[in-house]
Structure formats: structure tokens, C-alpha cells
Amino acid sequence: MKLHTFFQSGSAYRVRIALALKQIDYEPIYVVGGLGSTDLKRPEYLKLNPSAVVPTLIDGDTVLTQTLAIIEYLEEICPEPPLLPSDAAGRARVRAIAQVMVSDTHPLSTARVIDYLDGTLDLSEENLNSWLQHWNERGFGAVEKMLDDDGMPGTYCHGDRPTVADIALVSQVFVAKKFGADFSSTPNVTRVYNTCMEHPAFLDTAPDRQPDAQPT
Amino acid sequence: MKLHTFFQSGSAYRVRIALALKQIDYEPIYVVGGLGSTDLKRPEYLKLNPSAVVPTLIDGDTVLTQTLAIIEYLEEICPEPPLLPSDAAGRARVRAIAQVMVSDTHPLSTARVIDYLDGTLDLSEENLNSWLQHWNERGFGAVEKMLDDDGMPGTYCHGDRPTVADIALVSQVFVAKKFGADFSSTPNVTRVYNTCMEHPAFLDTAPDRQPDAQPT
Numbered sequence A, B: 001m002k003l004h005t006f007f008q009s010g011s012a013y014r015v016r017i018a019l020a021l022k023q024i025d026y027e028p029i030y031v032v033g034g035l036g037s038t039d040l041k042r043p044e045y046l047k048l049n050p051s052a053v054v055p056t057l058i059d060g061d062t063v064l065t066q067t068l069a070i071i072e073y074l075e076e077i078c079p080e081p082p083l084l085p086s087d088a089a090g091r092a093r094v095r096a097i098a099q100v101m102v103s104d105t106h107p108l109s110t111a112r113v114i115d116y117l118d119g120t121l122d123l124s125e126e127n128l129n130s131w132l133q134h135w136n137e138r139g140f141g142a143v144e145k146m147l148d149d150d151g152m153p154g155t156y157c158h159g160d161r162p163t164v165a166d167i168a169l170v171s172q173v174f175v176a177k178k179f180g181a182d183f184s185s186t187p188n189v190t191r192v193y194n195t196c197m198e199h200p201a202f203l204d205t206a207p208d209r210q211p212d213a214q215p216t
Helices: A010-021 A043-048 A067-077 A088-108 A111-120 A125-149 A164-178 A187-196 B010-021 B043-048 B067-077 B088-108 B111-120 B125-149 B164-178 B187-196
Strands: A002-005 A027-030 A056-059 A062-065 B002-005 B027-030 B056-059 B062-065
Touching: A002 A010, A010 A067, A010 A088, A010 A164, A043 A056, A056 A067, A062 A067, A062 B088, A067 A088, A067 A164, A067 B088, A088 A125, A088 A164, A088 B062, A088 B067, A088 B088, A111 A125, A111 B125, A125 A164, A125 A187, A125 B111, A164 A187, B002 B010, B010 B067, B010 B088, B010 B164, B043 B056, B056 B067, B062 B067, B067 B088, B067 B164, B088 B125, B088 B164, B111 B125, B125 B164, B125 B187, B164 B187
Parallel strands: A002 A027, B002 B027
Antiparallel strands: A002 A056, A056 A062, B002 B056, B056 B062
């Protein structure tokens, strides 16, 4: 497999974790010049990924985009170790936690949205920071309650093994930490994050450990 | 099953379509006072849905949130008719199209984001409209190319039967039409939308046909 990746993309980080958990080897292809660069807008890349984003995973003739779709694919072609629980209700819970992060929270704190708020709308630094805090507090606040109220014991989001919920949580914590988000009121989120960061699949794939990492 | 729904929510519309396609009966529970109302912030509702959004689907003791997680659950407990293709690559393609709509596009045009841009940031009507157009053009532009380049024939997004990709596309077209989005440069999107809107499962569940629909 080949993975189009960029060290600082929270989305690419998700797929790197999933590949590491499943111990699938891949050849990384690094974005040249960063997420706002023209590298992702080359016609050859747009053919693979019309949204001009990372990651894109290539498995033979199959071109895969969108992190949760990619992880479901990996789960199907390489079921061990599973990244989803074995029961339908558990899978729904894990997918819901992942979607709160991937659909409700991350889209409001991507590089392209920050560029639009900063560049096109000329938002003040204070307003931009309030925006980022607002949506991340909202998302992590929801996940905090989902981890609490659901009464599912375990060191990860769902029991004692990492799932796609943990992948989504960890990647968004990484994004939120970049702008100084405060996690003091989300102890469950913090606990799960700390558990994950002791696992090599989360640690070795972390943005600052990637070969393409640059000082920021 | 019971579905917490609101006629004008693009997210609730997705689940209504899926339930209709699978011919699953349910009891609707309507949000009182609209998406910005306090009805969704009652402690009893927050216990079900900590994000304070619709939809929430209740299946016996199982509380389900997040539309794509709900639809995957319905697919597992009620496989016919399938809302995903039978092959892993096809499922990945359909899930990716759905995520472009649900993760990359809809989150930037929800009622809560519009309220924040309008209320908290006091964005001009022109800037707010440009924001909505920008992210929807971007999302539908990507889906347009995915429908085109992938060379998958058929009247729907993936062959001749509706999938979760069609559900996500139709619900976002509904959202985008509310602020006058232009679909003249996305003929594939328009073609799929028109195909879907001939299907009773998409038509009968449409926002303006719901019992809780109000004149806007």
C-alpha cells in the first residue's frame, strides 16, 4: 500500500494509527510544501483525491479517501486486530464517538477553515482562537459525557483495546493541543488519550515523529 | 424504534431516508421549538445525545447517535435492502462520498455554525453567504469528480440502487438549496439528486413533507 500523508494532518494521523495497529506495511508519500501548497492540487493528485486533502491510501488498483471510510476498509480486508467491537450496539457507540470527533469537531478546526477565517474573513486572533476553543470544547464535552454516561468500563473508549473511537479522539486532541485547548474539564478524554499514548501504534505514528516533520 | 427528529435538520433527514429504504417503522418524536431551542438541552435529552443535536434513534435499550453510525447499525440489524455495495472497494467508495458530504461539507453549514457566524462573529450577510457557497461548492465539486472519474455507471451514486452515498448527497443538497446554492456546474450531482427524488423513500421523508414542518 501507499499512503499520501503529511505529518501535521490530523486526518493522515488517523490512518497511520490504523495501519500501525493492524501492522500493515506501507510506503509513505509525503506532501511537498504543506497542506496549503500546490502539491495537493496537481491534476494527478486531484484524480486520486478530488478534495485535494490527505490522506489518500492506494491498495493496488483501489484508491481510498476519507479516513473513516479507509479505516472501515482496512477493518474488512484485515480484520485482526479488530478496530470495532463485536456487537452491533458497541460498533454503533464506537462509530458515534468517532463521528463526533471527525464530523462535528475536526471540520471546524482544519487548516483550510483556519485559512478562510484568517485570510478571507480577516478574523482577529482573539476571535479565531475563540472559534477553535468553542467547537473543540463542544466536541470534547460531548465525548466526555459519552465516555462517562455510557458506563462502558475499560482503559480505552470502549473496553481494553483500541478502536476507531480512540483513533479519532487522539488525532483531534493533537489538533486541539496545537492551539492550546484546555482538557482540565474532560478527565475521561485525558485518561483515554494518556492510555493511547503509551501504545506504540499511537506514539510512533504521531506527527512529530514522522520523517517529514518540520519545526513549526 | 423511536426517532428524535426535526423536519428541517439535514441530519435527521438522512436517518428518515434510511429507515424508509429499509421499511422500518418508527415513532417520531419531534423537537419542540426548533434546532436552537432549549428542547435539545433538557437533561433527559442530553443523557441520550450529549451533543444536543438530532437525530437520536432509540432501539429498545440501545441509544444511537450520529447519522452514519446509525445507518451502519441499521445495515447490520436489517441488511435488506443493502445500503452499501457488496464489495470492500465499493463500500469504501460509497462511504467516502458520504463522508465528503457529512464530514467535509455539512459541518460548515449547520444551523449552529450559521448562528455562531451570524450571532457571535456578527458576519455580514454577504460574508455569511460566501462562506456557505464556498464550502458547499468545494464539497459538491469533489463529489462531482468522484461520480465522474470513478467510472461507476448507474443512475445513483453507485450503480442502480440507493446507498448511503445518495442519502448523504440528497440531505446536503436540501441544506444547500436553502441558501440558494447553484448546481449548474455539478451535473452528476444533479442527475443523482433527481433520480433519488423520484424514489418514495427520499420524497416522503423530505423536510417539507414532515408533520412537524412549519412555514419558514
